[in-house]
Amino acid sequence: MPSTLEKIRILGSNSKYDICASTASSRTNKYPELFGKSKNWIGATTSAGICHSYTPDGRCMSLFKTLFTNKCIYSCKYCFSQSCKQKLSFTPEEYARIFMKLYSMNVVEGVFITSGVCGSADDTTEEMLEAVRLLRFKYKFQGYIHFKCLPGLSQHLLKEAISLSDRISVNSEASTASFLSEIAEQKDFKNDIITRQRWLKQIRIKHNEDVLKELKDKKKEYELKYQEKMIKEYNQNGYKKFRWDGAPILNGGQTTQFVIGAAEGETDLDLLNRIDWQYKAVDMRRAYFSAFIPLEGTPLAKRNAPPLEREHRLYQSDWLLRIYHYKLKDLKDILTEEGNLPHGDPKIHFARQYFKNHSPIDPNEASYQELLRVPGIGPISAKRIINLQKQNYRFQRRIQLKSVGVVLKRADPFLKIDGQNQMTLQNFLNDDKNILFQEGIQ
Amino acid sequence: MNCNNNYKDPMEVLGRSKGHSYEELIENLPRHYEFNPTLLQQIKNIPEAILRNHGSSIAKKINRMVKEVFKEAYRAEQFTRTEINNKSVLYGVVLLKHKVIDIVLKYFHKRWPNCVICLYNEYNQKTGIINEEGIIQEVKEPLQKVIDRLSKNRSISPYFEDIEFSNEEIFEALYQSQNITERENLRFFNSMIPKNCYKLPGMRKGVEKKYNNKNRKLDDFIK
Numbered sequence: 103m104p105s106t107l108e109k110i111r112i113l114g115s116n117s118k119y120d121i122c123a124s125t126a127s128s129r130t131n132k133y134p135e136l137f138g139k140s141k142n143w144i145g146a147t148t149s150a151g152i153c154h155s156y157t158p159d160g161r162c163m164s165l166f167k168t169l170f171t172n173k174c175i176y177s178c179k180y181c182f183s184q185s186c187k188q189k190l191s192f193t194p195e196e197y198a199r200i201f202m203k204l205y206s207m208n209v210v211e212g213v214f215i216t217s218g219v220c221g222s223a224d225d226t227t228e229e230m231l232e233a234v235r236l237l238r239f240k241y242k243f244q245g246y247i248h249f250k251c252l253p254g255l256s257q258h259l260l261k262e263a264i265s266l267s268d269r270i271s272v273n274s275e276a277s278t279a280s281f282l283s284e285i286a287e288q289k290d291f292k293n294d295i296i297t298r299q300r301w302l303k304q305i306r307i308k309h310n311e312d313v314l315k316e317l318k319d320k321k322k323e324y325e326l327k328y329q330e331k332m333i334k335e336y337n338q339n340g341y342k343k344f345r346w347d348g349a350p351i352l353n354g355g356q357t358t359q360f361v362i363g364a365a366e367g368e369t370d371l372d373l374l375n376r377i378d379w380q381y382k383a384v385d386m387r388r389a390y391f392s393a394f395i396p397l398e399g400t401p402l403a404k405r406n407a408p409p410l411e412r413e414h415r416l417y418q419s420d421w422l423l424r425i426y427h428y429k430l431k432d433l434k435d436i437l438t439e440e441g442n443l444p445h446g447d448p449k450i451h452f453a454r455q456y457f458k459n460h461s462p463i464d465p466n467e468a469s470y471q472e473l474l475r476v477p478g479i480g481p482i483s484a485k486r487i488i489n490l491q492k493q494n495y496r497f498q499r500r501i502q503l504k505s506v507g508v509v510l511k512r513a514d515p516f517l518k519i520d521g522q523n524q525m526t527l528q529n530f531l532n533d534d535k536n537i538l539f540q541e542g543i544q
Numbered sequence: 545m546n547c548n549n550n551y552k553d554p555m556e557v558l559g560r561s562k563g564h565s566y567e568e569l570i571e572n573l574p575r576h577y578e579f580n581p582t583l584l585q586q587i588k589n590i591p592e593a594i595l596r597n598h599g600s601s602i603a604k605k606i607n608r609m610v611k612e613v614f615k616e617a618y619r620a621e622q623f624t625r626t627e628i629n630n631k632s633v634l635y636g637v638v639l640l641k642h643k644v645i646d647i648v649l650k651y652f653h654k655r656w657p658n659c660v661i662c663l664y665n666e667y668n669q670k671t672g673i674i675n676e677e678g679i680i681q682e683v684k685e686p687l688q689k690v691i692d693r694l695s696k697n698r699s700i701s702p703y704f705e706d707i708e709f710s711n712e713e714i715f716e717a718l719y720q721s722q723n724i725t726e727r728e729n730l731r732f733f734n735s736m737i738p739k740n741c742y743k744l745p746g747m748r749k750g751v752e753k754k755y756n757n758k759n760r761k762l763d764d765f766i767k
């Protein structure tokens with residue numbers, strides 16, 4: 103009989119390729135009585151999350167992230183399940199208790215519960231849900247829970263998972279049905295993934311509407327206004343895309359993950375198309391990318407791993423779509439002929455393209471979106487600049503931009519202040535006034 | 545910078561970009577171990593926009609001091625390792641130069657509202673205590689003595705007595721299971737846990753230390 107420690111070692115190591123490490127949720131601050139009124143609740147969530155440790159690959163390690171079982175009826179070609187011979191499962195009670203022990207040590211912030219599919223998605227999810235129920239209602243844990251939606255899960259179980267968790271993920275793994283069938287032939291892209299993502303969106307909105315109406319009776323005056331605004335927004339537009347909406351149910355929203363470089367021929371454009379669609383159509387909170395690692399004993403063991411830089415560029419581009427509100431079309435302009443992102447920061451590539459046809463911008467006049475096109479200006483410094491504009495403050499010297507957080511050495515070539523912009527070699531050569539230099543060339 | 549308008553705080557923006565308000569600075573600056581009351585007077589003479597924007601050397605200094613205060617509290621929340629006994633007393637050791645023990649105690653109280661929490665601060669050799677009602681006190685007593693005293697009149701509520709593994713064993717098993725060796729990036733790792741974090745009591749014997757470059761032997765690199 104394997105010990106719990108042995109299970110943590112093996113099931114933990116089988117789950118390590120699932121990347122999401124966020125523990126951010128504002129639920130317990132805003133809705134402390136969501137799971138009932140009690141003085142015995144243990145645990146809390148924080149809106150910025152907390153990292154209690156980091157692994158030598160530099161990733162934050164703040165979640166009790168293990169598989170519930172590594173037995174699986176699927177045989178995805180990139181997956182450890184093809185090579186891991188020791189098959190183990192937690193019992194719900196064992197899982198819940200060992201987590202509470204870790205929580206008392208202040209080494210983890212919450213749970214990331216995922217699993218292989220043992221028997222059927224519903225059977226395994228029932229077990230996983232039992233562990234979550236124990237955590238929530240026996241051990242009174244009201245901290246962070248990330249739940250994995252298994253392929254083909256029934257709607258009623260997904261509903262329960264949504265009501266108990268802060269975040270749920272449905273891993274896309276690939277950008278289209280044909281790429282998915284190449285690496286995980288038993289999975290049905292449309293049914294197992296897209297349909298579940300749509301359900302997540304619909305159930306979340308419905309649940310939150312109901313809960314907010316119910317909470318309304320119990321809340322104080324000033325909080326009521328906020329909730330009313332939220333209910334009105336849901337009814338009008340659904341959730342606003344890209345925004346942290348502070349909903350009580352599933353506060354962290356839904357996420358997804360792609361395996362980069364496992365399916366042959368899948369380009370960055372394919373992936374960007376898919377995440378753009380997911381942000382718009384299913385209220386995806388964010389996408390994660392995991393560069394494929396060939397594992398010994400799997401059918402893809404001989405395939406080359408993609409460079410980690412590719413994963414990094416995709417994260418940068420995703421940031422531009424999600425936080426900077428770039429259009430997908432903007433990113434398409436900088437892709438290589440093969441449809442991949444070029445080496446180097448996508449924002450700089452984009453700025454070089456954009457400013458070929460546009461003159462440098464004046465921070466005293468530019469709009470928020472224009473400012474965000476300049477490398478070295480992020481959403482925070484752009485907001486500060488806009489605020490100063492509104493107050494009729496004017497930047498007169500470049501160095502003043504530094505104090506609001508602009509990275510001058512990156513931004514300088516794309517800015518002009520009081521009609522002057524930084525002299526680059528190209529500008530210098532193009533400038534008719536540089537007679538001396540032109541004469542020198544002749 | 546020119547201002548054509550009546551003064552109004554131009555830095556009033558949301559989130560991280562908003563900086564600290566007067567009230568926050570006045571409340572938290574005295575926590576700094578190098579705090580000097582004349583600083584408070586100086587704060588009052590600086591326009592809030594300049595203060596929030598680090599617009600002068602004194603504004604920069606004040607913001608740096610407050611940042612140091614919050615950073616120390618955050619590091620303690622991240623890296624203090626605690627234990628719980630069968631009388632619902634949760635305890636640990638911290639190293640806090642600034643006066644932030646109340647922030648750290650409240651953090652644990654929010655998580656374990658039914659426990660009495662004791663944190664021994666090695667810096668001033670005092671033990672901070674927060675009870676179930678959230679009342680805080682500091683005593684000049686060693687941790688074990690405080691735990692024994694507090695445990696005496698409390699009823700037994702066994703938390704995890706049936707778990708036969710030590711805290712260190714469990715965490716080490718989880719920690720090692722999460723590491724993707726193919727992606728090892730020690731520079732990044734060291735920037736996430738800078739070397740002064742290993743001076744904190746909870747991290748001195750931490751499993752993370754084994755992976756810090758400085759603690760590695762030549763053989764580890766050759767492997």
Ligand code: SF4
Binds near residue numbers: 178181182218
């Ligand atoms: S469903 Fe696929 S990826 Fe998930 S555990 Fe099973 S084989 Fe692995």
